[in-house]
Amino acid sequence: xxxxxxxxxxxxxxxxxxxxxxxxxxxxxxxxxxxxxxxxxxxxxxxxxxxxxxxxxxxxxxxxxxxxxxxxxxxxxxxxxxxxxxxxxxxxxxxxxxxxxxxxxxxxxxxxxxxxxxxxxxxxxxxxxxxxxxxxxxxxxxxxxxxxxxxxxxxxxxxxxxxxxxxxxxxxxxxxxxxxxxxxxxxxxxxxxxxxxxxxxxxxxxxxxxxxxxxxxxxxxxxxxxxxxxxxxxxxxxxxxxxxxxxxxxxxxxxxxxxxxxxxxxxxxxxxxxxxxxxxxxxxxxxxxxxxxxxxxxxxxxxxxxxxxxxxxxxxxxxxxxxxxxxx
Amino acid sequence: xxxxxxxxxxxxxxxxxxxxxxxxxxxxxxxxxxxxxxxxxxxxxxxxxxxxxxxxxxxxxxxxxxxxxxxxxxxxxxxxxxxxxxxxxxxxxxxxxxxxxxxxxxxxxxxxxxxxxxxxxxxx
Numbered sequence: 065x066x067x068x069x070x071x072x073x074x075x076x077x078x079x080x081x082x083x084x085x086x087x088x089x090x091x092x093x094x095x096x097x098x099x100x101x102x103x104x105x106x107x108x109x110x111x112x113x114x115x116x117x118x119x120x121x122x123x124x125x126x127x128x129x130x131x132x133x134x135x136x137x138x139x140x141x142x143x144x145x146x147x148x149x150x151x152x153x154x155x156x157x158x159x160x161x162x163x164x165x166x167x168x169x170x171x172x173x174x175x176x177x178x179x180x181x182x183x184x185x186x187x188x189x190x191x192x193x194x195x196x197x198x199x200x201x202x203x204x205x206x207x208x209x210x211x212x213x214x215x216x217x218x219x220x221x222x223x224x225x226x227x228x229x230x231x232x233x234x235x236x237x238x239x240x241x242x243x244x245x246x247x248x249x250x251x252x253x254x255x256x257x258x259x260x261x262x263x264x265x266x267x268x269x270x271x272x273x274x275x276x277x278x279x280x281x282x283x284x285x286x287x288x289x290x291x292x293x294x295x296x297x298x299x300x301x302x303x304x305x306x307x308x309x310x311x312x313x314x315x316x317x318x319x320x321x322x323x324x325x326x327x328x329x330x331x332x333x334x335x336x337x338x339x340x341x342x343x344x345x346x347x348x349x350x351x352x353x354x355x356x357x358x359x360x361x362x363x364x365x366x367x368x369x370x371x372x373x374x375x376x377x378x379x380x381x382x383x384x385x386x387x388x389x390x391x392x
Numbered sequence: 393x394x395x396x397x398x399x400x401x402x403x404x405x406x407x408x409x410x411x412x413x414x415x416x417x418x419x420x421x422x423x424x425x426x427x428x429x430x431x432x433x434x435x436x437x438x439x440x441x442x443x444x445x446x447x448x449x450x451x452x453x454x455x456x457x458x459x460x461x462x463x464x465x466x467x468x469x470x471x472x473x474x475x476x477x478x479x480x481x482x483x484x485x486x487x488x489x490x491x492x493x494x495x496x497x498x499x500x501x502x503x504x505x506x507x508x509x510x511x512x513x514x515x516x
Contacts, residue, residue, distance in 0.1 A: 236465065236468040236469040237468075237472065238471045238472050238475055238491060238494075239491055241471075241472045242482070242491070244476070245475060245476065245481070301508060304507065305507075306505075306507040307507070308508055308511060367425065367429055367432055368425070368428055370432070371428055371431060371432055371435075374503070375502070377495065377502045377503065378499070378503055378508070380495045381495050381506070381508045381509055382508055384492060384495055385508055385512070387482070388491070388492070390492065390512070
């Protein structure tokens, strides 16, 4: 049935399109879904992706930027020559598909373990860190006057948010307390420069091909803030998948990431990046605890959520390695 | 006194059956979920085997650090409050060692293949 609706929608803006085929849900909970499908066209089918909140799920929860903002950001990234899918259509009420947008489908891999291990990415791995540094710098340089309305985040606010969420669980974790204390003591204060921050720049949200990065996805957590946050987040050990000596996503060195970033004339503040790496490690740990809470309270009573709860101890060892490294 | 086999033996038998007999027959997303399920059973087996001893050692260290008694959750809550207030920190004798040992013991149950854990095991 979604194929009929999508077919009518596509016919209204894609000249010559006669319908859609192969619609399949890729992921999503109740409030946000991702679908893949092909637009049927006499000149050949075109791969497309629908990202939407189904009818009845209009408002985006909590920290999410909102689907309209996501569409605008992806289009701006595309226009700026950054690896991004082209946004083909923003849903209107007449489409009866809810809110969201349709974008070009880009072929490639998002699964970290394959990107880090498979032969076909062997040539990409050594160049990725530098490439991603350039891409992050490009995101931070998107034209301010065209950006949508987004929340503004600072280090101080993020510490307070994380602390509130952690305390709401009512489960004492001395290592998290230590990290919160460390972050407060080293809060660098407001960033001199506030830019667009992607907010979730890491494996899973990057489409990689044998030639390197092809698309940056999932702008759900985009906001205005300290540009060093994106550089810290991609260095969090949780995204290294065992390749712990390659801080950038398990494939590269910080030096390469920073060099790519600075090629564009922007500056890296390594201390701030380190601060955000600690923050990011704690943030992922608290997110894991949050998954466990949702598992316990329902309605998603899945094994995956339950087991992700047990990954918070991974962030505890990473926090100790950062804050209280053992010698020898 | 319960009858035998023990929970550990039962869970291990179920996990081994799923791993060797069922896994080859399952495809797609259910294969992923089956793997998650087997991982969960393995985790529970490790916890049943290891937690009693590591919990007792953790409680012993906490009592010494805090000079107080209580359940593990109460002791951890008390330590958390002291860290939050700045009454103890990494300079406090024994704190870093306690947090390291407790975390290592957790990883031995939760994720013994985690990269940082394996690295730290090798260091000791």
